[in-house]
Amino acid sequence: MDGIIFDVDGTLWDSTEAVARSWNQAIEENTDFSLSLTADWLKSLFGKTMDEITLALFPSCPKEERDRIGYLCFNYENRLLETDHGVLYPDVALTLESLSQKTDLYIVSNCQCGYIEVFLKTMGLGKYIKDFLCFGQTQVPKNESIRLLMERNHLQDVVYVGDTSGDFDACQKADVPFIYASYGFGDIPYPPRQIGAIGELPALLGL
Structure with missing residues (x-):
C-alpha cells in the first residue's frame, strides 16, 4: 500500500x-x-x-x-x-501516529484553502500528513482532486477513508477503494468496507 x-x-x-x-x-x-x-x-x-x-x-x-x-x-x-477548535474524534491522533509509521498519510477535502492547515495546526497532526489537496486549491470535483494528489505523489495503491455518499461516489469515479467511517455525518447503506471508529482502521488494513 x-x-x-x-x-x-x-x-x-x-x-x-x-x-x-x-x-x-x-x-x-x-x-x-x-x-x-x-x-x-x-x-x-x-x-x-x-x-x-x-x-x-x-x-x-x-x-x-x-x-x-x-x-x-x-x-x-x-x-x-484557530481558537475555537473543532472536536477530534477519539483515538485519531494515536491512530494517525501509528499508521504514519507504516505508510504515508494524505488528506483530500472539498473545503476552502486554509482549512486543512488550521485543522493540522490546532490538532497537532501536521507531522503525520505527507500532503493534502482541497477544493479551494483545485476547483475540481473530489474524484479529480484525489487523482491529482495521487499523481503528484506517484501513488498507485491507496484507500480513501470518508463518511459521506459524496466521498463514496468520488472514490468510484477515481477508481480508489473506499472505507466508510460510519460514525461521521453521512449514511451509506451498503459500503464495501466500514469502520465504527478510527481506531479500527489499522486492523482492517492489516497495519
Whole structure:
C-alpha cells in the first residue's frame, strides 16, 4: 500500500458547532439575511464543494453575491477555528501516529484553502500528513482532486477513508477503494468496507 487518504469533516473531526458560529457572525455582519445556521444543518452540507454549499444556503442570490458571502463565511471560519477548535474524534491522533509509521498519510477535502492547515495546526497532526489537496486549491470535483494528489505523489495503491455518499461516489469515479467511517455525518447503506471508529482502521488494513 502506497498510502491512506483521509477526508476531514466527519472522518477526523467535527467542527460544525464552531463553523455554525462563525458563519452566523459573517452573515449577520455582512448581509441582511436573518438566516441562523445550526451544527446539524451544516452536517447535512459538509462534504459538498464550497460552491454547492453556498448555493444550498443562498439559492435566490446571484452567483456573484453567493461567492461574496461564501468568501466571508469561509474566512470567518478559518479565523475562528484557530481558537475555537473543532472536536477530534477519539483515538485519531494515536491512530494517525501509528499508521504514519507504516505508510504515508494524505488528506483530500472539498473545503476552502486554509482549512486543512488550521485543522493540522490546532490538532497537532501536521507531522503525520505527507500532503493534502482541497477544493479551494483545485476547483475540481473530489474524484479529480484525489487523482491529482495521487499523481503528484506517484501513488498507485491507496484507500480513501470518508463518511459521506459524496466521498463514496468520488472514490468510484477515481477508481480508489473506499472505507466508510460510519460514525461521521453521512449514511451509506451498503459500503464495501466500514469502520465504527478510527481506531479500527489499522486492523482492517492489516497495519
